[in-house]
Amino acid sequence: MSKIKLPKNPGQTGWKEILPKRKVNNQLIENINIDYLIIGGGFAGLSAARRLNQINKDAKIAILEACEIGEGPAGRNSGFMIDLPHNLASDDYLGSLEKDREQTLINRSAIQFAKSTSEEYEMPSEAIQLVGKTNAAATKKGINFNTEYAKHLDKTSESYKILDTQEMKDLTGIDYYINGLWTPGTAMLQPALYIQSLADGVSKHSNVTIYENSPVIDLIDEGMHDGEKIWKAKTKMGSISSSKIILAVNGMVERFGYFENRLMTIFTYSSMSRKLTSNESNILGGSQKWGLTSADAMGSSVRRISGIGGDRILIRNRWSYNPNMEASDLFMRSAATSHSSSFNARFSSLDNVTMEYCWGGRLCLSLNNVFAQGEVEEGVYSACCQNGLGTAKGTAIGIITAEKISGAISSLVPNFVDEEAPKKLMPKAIMWAGVNAYLGWKELMAGKEK
Numbered sequence: 212m213s214k215i216k217l218p219k220n221p222g223q224t225g226w227k228e229i230l231p232k233r234k235v236n237n238q239l240i241e242n243i244n245i246d247y248l249i250i251g252g253g254f255a256g257l258s259a260a261r262r263l264n265q266i267n268k269d270a271k272i273a274i275l276e277a278c279e280i281g282e283g284p285a286g287r288n289s290g291f292m293i294d295l296p297h298n299l300a301s302d303d304y305l306g307s308l309e310k311d312r313e314q315t316l317i318n319r320s321a322i323q324f325a326k327s328t329s330e331e332y333e334m335p336s337e338a339i340q341l342v343g344k345t346n347a348a349a350t351k352k353g354i355n356f357n358t359e360y361a362k363h364l365d366k367t368s369e370s371y372k373i374l375d376t377q378e379m380k381d382l383t384g385i386d387y388y389i390n391g392l393w394t395p396g397t398a399m400l401q402p403a404l405y406i407q408s409l410a411d412g413v414s415k416h417s418n419v420t421i422y423e424n425s426p427v428i429d430l431i432d433e434g435m436h437d438g439e440k441i442w443k444a445k446t447k448m449g450s451i452s453s454s455k456i457i458l459a460v461n462g463m464v465e466r467f468g469y470f471e472n473r474l475m476t477i478f479t480y481s482s483m484s485r486k487l488t489s490n491e492s493n494i495l496g497g498s499q500k501w502g503l504t505s506a507d508a509m510g511s512s513v514r515r516i517s518g519i520g521g522d523r524i525l526i527r528n529r530w531s532y533n534p535n536m537e538a539s540d541l542f543m544r545s546a547a548t549s550h551s552s553s554f555n556a557r558f559s560s561l562d563n564v565t566m567e568y569c570w571g572g573r574l575c576l577s578l579n580n581v582f583a584q585g586e587v588e589e590g591v592y593s594a595c596c597q598n599g600l601g602t603a604k605g606t607a608i609g610i611i612t613a614e615k616i617s618g619a620i621s622s623l624v625p626n627f628v629d630e631e632a633p634k635k636l637m638p639k640a641i642m643w644a645g646v647n648a649y650l651g652w653k654e655l656m657a658g659k660e661k
């Protein structure tokens with residue numbers, strides 16, 4: 212019987228569907244012993260594997276991933292690997308100046324790691340591009356958010372550029388936005404391409420074996436052997452025993468019995484259009500590739516992509532808090548409707564273009580915006596809770612955890628200091644009602660930014 216219940220990933224992720232088919236690694240069908248076991252093949256798990264291999268070339272490392280690489284949240288996100296703090300739980304993304312400086316250095320270490328990995332593994336250039344991103348405003352309220360953001364960036368001596376209405380139109384081809392704030396340090400990912408290339412690079416270039424479609428259904432304490440506690444991770448058809456385990460499963464760590472009632476599983480949703488024809492691309496105008504986060508934290512992220520999967524538009528909006536880790540079909544339909552109406556409001560010149568894919572995915576937040584990390588039992592380390600910015604923060608905590616578990620002396624993320632633990636939540640029913648009411652209200656208030 213499965214002790215650890217696995218949630219579904221709702222809808223087909225367009226990012227993965229538009230890529231050529233990749234060779235999926237085998238399931239685990241044997242019982243083996245290894246030096247390090249990583250559970251979860253997202254940003255945290257794969258970055259941890261690469262870092263462990265850098266530290267100890269001879270160590271035998273395995274990753275158990277519940278589904279195919281790129282099918283989970285790591286291949287479902289909008290691909291903004293943001294260097295600056297981006298606190299989803301705050302109205303305007305901002306925190307204290309000191310905390311923001313620390314967080315920026317951590318995120319930048321992660322982006323540097325991802326970029327150098329992409330070069331070493333010769334990933335296609337579309338997988339990760341250091342081109343910056345624009346915080347877009349469609350309303351006066353949005354401009355006020357950007358103005359406050361600019362003041363904050365001045366205080367931290369970060370560079371940025373304000374874009375006026377014409378410059379926003381030149382970039383996007385549409386009249387919708389009246390102001391933008393561009394910052395240079397964000398890396399833009401094709402998330403499924405990046406995460407699959409990372410997985411394939413890690414297994415090709417290092418002593419790491421990845422098992423896909425191999426969910427861990429139980430983690431058993433096997434007692435002490437030669438002075439070390441041994442853990443056995445069981446899958447349906449096999450098992451891996453190791454004295455060193457990294458849990459890189461984001462919010463799912465609760466189902467392994469850790470950080471219970473301290474983490475919030477939030478879903479957000481995306482749709483991707485069908486391929487634009489060359490005529491439609493010409494009519495739209497603007498640049499062929501751009502990425503906008505919204506000046507309002509509850510607004511839409513919008514991207515135009517142009518590459519392996521064609522020229523397409525991506526819209527991400529809507530949030531729901533689902534403590535049971537399942538998004539309902541009803542909410543999926545409502546998110547799809549919301550994406551279509553956000554698309555139609557922005558792209559009136561593309562009135563025949565429909566959405567080809569719609570999906571949702573899990574994020575993990577803590578009330579105090581901290582990781583769920585560190586040694587949770589002898590030999591078991593958690594690298595979880597990325598607070599919505601998992602592309603950068605997941606990468607960073609994967610590196611940090613690999614360094615901790617292997618006792619590495621020098622760190623690629625030198626600015627990290629252990630944070631306090633995630634704060635306890637109120638009872639789930641109260642949280643469910645409160646958080647969903649709050650999200651619904653904030654989405655309503657986002658108005659045209661959504």
Ligand SMILES: Cc1cc2nc3c(=O)[nH]c(=O)nc-3n(C[C@H](O)[C@H](O)[C@H](O)COP(=O)(O)OP(=O)(O)OC[C@H]3O[C@@H](n4cnc5c(N)ncnc54)[C@H](O)[C@@H]3O)c2cc1C
Pocket residue numbers: 215217250251252253254255256275276277278282283284285286287288289290291292293425426427428459460461463478479480481527571572573574575594595596597598599600601602603604605
């Ligand atoms: C629509 C959407 C848009 C987003 N946009 C952005 C964005 O633009 N920028 C950004 O930074 N973040 C974004 N995010 C969040 C980001 O995707 C996550 O924060 C990130 O994927 C977390 O990385 P991770 O490696 O910690 O966890 P995950 O990517 O969730 O990886 C954990 C892996 O563990 C596996 N797993 C779980 N349980 C088990 C088990 N029992 N056995 C084996 N494997 C298991 C899962 O299948 C999963 O693949 C977005 C998320 C969504 C859904």
